[in-house]
Amino acid sequence: MGNILIVEDESIIRSALKRLLERNKYQVTEAESVAEALQNDLNTFDLIISDLRLPGAPGTDLISAAEKTQVLIMTSYASMKSAVNAMKLGAVDYIAKPFDHEDMIRTVRRIIEEARNKQNAPIPEDQADGESTAEPEVFLERDDKRAALGGLVGSCEPMQQLYKRILKVAPADITVLIQGESGTGKELAAKAIHDYSERKDNPMISVNCAAIPESLIESELFGHEKGAFTGASAARQGLIEAAEGGTLFLDEIGELPIEAQARLLRVLQENEIRRVGSVQATKINIRLIAATHRDLKKLVKEGLFREDLYYRLQVIEIALPPLRERMGDVIDIAEHLVNKHCKRLKLSKILRLTSNSRKLMRKYDWPGNVRELENAIQRAIILSDDGRLHSADLGISQDDWEIPATFTNQQAVPIAAVSDTSDTEQTEQDSDDLSLESYFQHFVLEHQESMSETELAQKLGISRKCLWERRQRLGIPRAKKVAAR
Structure with missing residues (x-):
């Protein structure tokens, strides 16, 4: 090889x-x-x-x-x-x-x-003439050597297809509908489309339609004139107008009330907006990207979503795969999130996922997708006290994950037991292998006579408390200091 x-x-x-x-x-x-x-x-x-x-x-x-x-x-x-x-x-x-x-x-x-x-990459014939018709490079950005596009991370086949579709759609300046489960990164996909479009230098306004009360949604989106309703003490620009020249991202568009759907349809058809309480329309220039985790076709049949608006939105559809369908990317995404949050928290060093943490992540099906994974990573970073992220600190319920027999020698154990003590012990015990524990034993026995406990802990990247606990567990006595004669 x-x-x-x-x-x-x-x-x-x-x-x-x-x-x-x-x-x-x-x-x-x-x-x-x-x-x-x-x-x-x-x-x-x-x-x-x-x-x-x-x-x-x-x-x-x-x-x-x-x-x-x-x-x-x-x-x-x-x-x-x-x-x-x-x-x-x-x-x-x-x-x-x-x-x-x-x-x-x-x-x-x-x-x-x-x-x-x-x-071994072949040189395209068209490059000999100084022209290239090759597809744009998919791995446009790199974070610690991982394939990524914008904030999306992953190199599996579904993600490769997603990157290619985003890069084809982005410059087209047409309406896009992004579909995917909650937590799959729909807003990141929308931002990638905006960032690789000709509107990238103009604002991208993101709106969560499910987070705005129904009584305020029209005023928030379309704006209002002074005196349009009780409390409207001054004229106000809506979020659609704020996106002028750029991109408007409507997340969870399936939650938009029917009345607001009718007004939005007019915006898309006429490229103009009329504030609440106004009789005058204003021309606008925006690109709309919508997203939903719901089945809009089903909502249309139930009379909860306008059919004409659905077809206006469905010019281009982009589907985001759930995390359970791209488990090969879980560790890359996790490490990307570790780097991101360690830097955000201004930690002195990037923490490391233990062997068991990685195994658990690959076995768990992540119903909350990347959002759930990110929450688990943040939790583990906060709870870490020895420079590593342990499986017990990820906060995953035992009811949601079945521990494989290889972890427990055919005996079921609580997930809380799969902690630091087993994180290192679960590595291969073959004497031909360099497991984490064998490295620890070798290093401590070789250097403990010439180093203090503090120096040993610093070199191993752990706390003195953790060093003492591992000594006890592995039966490694401290070196006896020979008294000077």
Whole structure:
């Protein structure tokens, strides 16, 4: 599958990583330092995986030395800032130690496949004439190397089709109807359409039709004149007028009252608006994007939604897949949300999802979709006290998730029990593997005589309390200090 060079001075980590890669059909070469690595022709490898801190020169020196080969940097949690600097120097990505086996293989596979696809990409014939008719690039934006469009994140096939449809629809300046369950990101899709349209420099006004009282909806949308009704002490511009030149996004349009539907239909037909209490119409120039989680056809049959308005809205339909139909994207979305909220909360470092958190996320069906996932992530970030996000802190009810037998050795346990103690213990226990616990044991036993408890905790990216608890659980005694004679 590929030829990989590992540069790591700790033999237990190097040999464990080698076995992991070889089991996944990769050919592996080892080196203990940058100097030893440079004895090889670096351009013959498909990928170089290097520790950041090495004896002699740092692993980042390999970035400039390897002209054609990408370098993946490994680092401990205490060195995350250095890892970000490595990215700026040209590292393709970084991965934290102790690493999760699945994360490592997924990262390695992605980097190698992306590099090969780039090398093997055919040059379109029309480019020889200086013209290109190729479809626009779907991965227009990147967040920590994940495929994304605007605020939407995901690289599965349904999302790829969604990105392509948005990019085709955006410049057309026509009405769009977005359909999808609550929490799937309908407003993000609408914003992506606006951002890639010719109206991007003008305002996008978002209105949740379900959140405005029925008695106020017409005044809010269309505005009113002074004295139009009790309390109208001054003339007021409506939200539709506020979107002049830009985009009006009407979320949950299925909740719009019939009377307001009739007025909205006139706006779409005549491109003009008349404020409540006014006899004069004003021309407007807006693009309408509507969204709903309800079946508008069914509402039409029930007489709750105007059929003529439905067909006005249904020029282009875009359907957003629920999260349970794109479970391959769950971890990417979760990590994107972790980064987003850690930065928003101004945390000193980006927290990490534990192995069990990832497993739970893949098994749970997320009835509330991305919104529910985001709430779970925010909860876990607030409750975290050791730099990691644990499954027990996600707030997912046991009634909504069935724990697989592999978690519990065929015995059911409460979800609260799948916490930090099992998050690390659930990794592979094969002696050939470098599990999170084996890394912890190795690091503590090797360095506890030369480091204080505070230094050990800082290097491992955990609190002193967590370090003490893990010592107790794993039966690792503290080193005895020899009294000076």
